[in-house]
Each structure stands twice: as C-alpha cells, then as structure tokens.
C-alpha cells in the first residue's frame with residue numbers, strides 16, 4: 001500500500017532529513033586520508049545517540065544480507081557502491097567514498113547518500129561519475145511533480161546515465177519511505193517516461209542513482225553485504241529523500257551548501 005503523507009507528516013520527515021543531512025556533511029568533512037572507516041562509524045553512532053535518533057540499519061536483516069547489520073552507516077570505497085560494511089580500512093588519497101545513512105526521529109525516517117573523493121589525488125573519471133549521479137538525482141527530483149509519473153523519474157536518471165555512457169544496474173534502486181526505510185514502491189534507475197504510478201502530493205520517495213563505470217553487473221563481498229562493480233571499476237551513489245507537493249518537490253535531506 002502506498003501511503004500519502006500529510007503536510008505535518010512530511011514536516012516530521014524533514015526533521016529526520018535535516019539530521020541525516022547534517023551527519024552526511026560531517027562525514028564528508030571527516031573523510032580524510034588516514035581516517036579508519038570504523039572511526040567514521042563510531043562518530044556517526046555518537047551523533048545518532050546524542051540526537052536521540054534511531055538507526056534504520058542497526059539489526060536490519062533483509063533477504064540479501066548476511067544479517068543482522070550491526071552498523072549505523074554504509075561506507076563503500078572505490079569499486080564498492082552499496083551496503084558497504086564499515087570495516088578496518090584506512091582511507092587513502094584518491095579513494096572514492098560513498099556514505100549512505102537512514103535514521104528515524106520520532107517515528108519518521110529519511111535516507112540519503114553522497115559520494116566524496118578523499119584527499120587531493122582526485123581522478124577525473126571519478127569526479128565525472130560522482131557528478132553524473134548528482135546530476136541524475138537533480139534531474140529526477142525536478143520531474144517529481146504532481147501529474148507526472150514514476151516512469152518520468154526513472155527515465156530522468158537513465159537519460160543522464162546514457163549521456164555519460166554509464167551502464168545502469170536495475171537490481172537496486174529507490175523506494176517509498178516514511179514510517180520505515182523501505183515502503184512500497186520501487187523507483188528503478190531505468191524506465192520509460194509517461195509510465196507507472198501517477199505522482200501525487202504527499203508521496204515521499206528515496207531517489208538514488210548509483211552508477212558503475214564500465215559494467216552493469218555487481219558482485220557481493222564475502223561479508224554478504226558490500227556490493228561492488230563486478231569488474232572492479234569505480235562507482236558513485238547519490239540519494240535524497242523527497243516529498244511530492246502541490247508545487248516544487250521538497251528535498252528533505254538537502255545539505256547546507258549543496259548546489
């Protein structure tokens with residue numbers, strides 16, 4: 001069942017979204033050369049505890065994982081792109097780090113992800129794929145308006161991927177969100193405009209383009225969680241939680257200073 005949220009419920013999701021944004025801003029500042037992923041995990045745990053928020057990841061045990069997950073953030077490095085299990089790894093110059101976070105505050109959830117390059121040794125192809133996921137996300141958000149259809153969001157993501165020449169894997173995509181992290185409605189990163197559910201005010205979605213440079217196939221680490229590009233090519237992931245309104249879409253997880 002797809003539940004449309006009232007303006008007050010959207011406002012409460014926005015509170016969670018602003019906290020998620022704050023944490024991801026902090027992770028971006030802290031992700032420097034020499035920092036261990038486990039230190040990032042512990043820092044985020046502290047922020048969540050101090051805020052009185054609830055991690056959506058802790059004890060999460062979906063069918064695909066080797067659950068339960070015992071971390072509060074997903075940290076995926078280089079060819080890893082989704083569900084990266086924080087582990088004992090020290091960030092190096094030029095690493096590509098994707099951080100994905102979902103938390104609830106007072107029963108309402110927001111989910112967001114960003115990808116950053118660590119240090120100064122950014123490779124142009126890495127900056128390019130990050131830019132592509134960010135542009136795809138913005139293009140998708142721009143069409144999240146009443147009267148448009150779910151397929152318009154998928155088509156917008158796919159169009160940017162095509163423009164950049166990145167293949168799109170469709171095993172994981174966006175989703176409905178609100179009282180829980182994953183609610184009904186799958187938001188594929190590939191699709192046809194004009195198709196699918198009609199978008200209505202109160203619909204809340206996590207939109208999350210993730211691209212890999214040269215393959216649409218993925219591989220799982222032995223940890224059962226971390227998903228990598230099958231050919232080891234680098235990756236990027238950008239995600240926001242948004243609400244369809246009567247007017248402009250509302251981005252509930254927008255970070256300060258983000259374009």
Ligand code: MG
Nearest residue numbers: 100101111112
């Ligand atoms: Mg996420």
Ligand code: MG
Nearest residue numbers: 111206208239
């Ligand atoms: Mg998500």
